Amino acid sequence: MANFAQRTGYQLYTAEERLRRDQSRWTLVQGILAPVQFLIFLVSLGLVLRFLATGEGFGLATLSVLAKTVALYAIMVTGAIWERDVFGCYLFAPAFFWEDMVSMVVIALHTAYLWAFWSEQLSPQQQMLLALAAYATYVVNALQFLIKLRQARLQGAQQMTRIEEALS
Secondary structure (H helix, E strand, C coil), X not given: CCCHHHCCCCCCCCHHHHHHHHHCHHHHHHHHHHHHHHHHHHHHHHHHHHHHHHCCXXXXXXXXXXXXXXXXXXXXXHHHHHHHHHHCCCCCCHHHHHHHHHHHHHHHHHHHHHHHHHHCCCCHHHHHHHHHHHHXXXXXXXXXXXXXXXXXXXHHHHHHHHXXXXXX
C-alpha cells in the first residue's frame, strides 16, 4: 500500500485502492446507508427541535434519536469493513484519517446520549441538547465525506481523461 505522503498530487485512491473500492460490496452498502441515515437525521432533528421548542413529543424525539444512533453504528461498522477492504485497515487509513477522527467524536456523543437515556442522569431537555451536539458533529462529518466523494469523482474523471488521451 502506497504511503499517503508518497502519493504525487494527492490522490485519494491509488489505482489498486480504486479497484478494491469498486469491487467491494461494502461500497454499495455505504451508498445505501448514508442517505438512509441522513433521512433519519432530518426527521429526528425536526422532532428534537419540536420538543425543545414546545416541550411536547419527548417520547417520539427519543425514539428518533435512538433510530439515528442505530443507523450511525451500522454505517460506522460497515464503513470500517469497507475501509479494511479498500485500504487494508479498519480505521484511520491516511486518506480518511480526519473523517475517521471526527467520526469518533460523533460516535462518542451519540454513545453519551445512550448513556443519558438509559441512566436518566440528564433531564429530557438536557438529553435533547446532547442529541443536538451529536447531530452538529454528524453534520460536520457528513460534509467531510461529501467533500471526499466529490474529490474522488473529480479525480476519477481526471484519470479517465488521462487514459483517453494516452490511447488517442
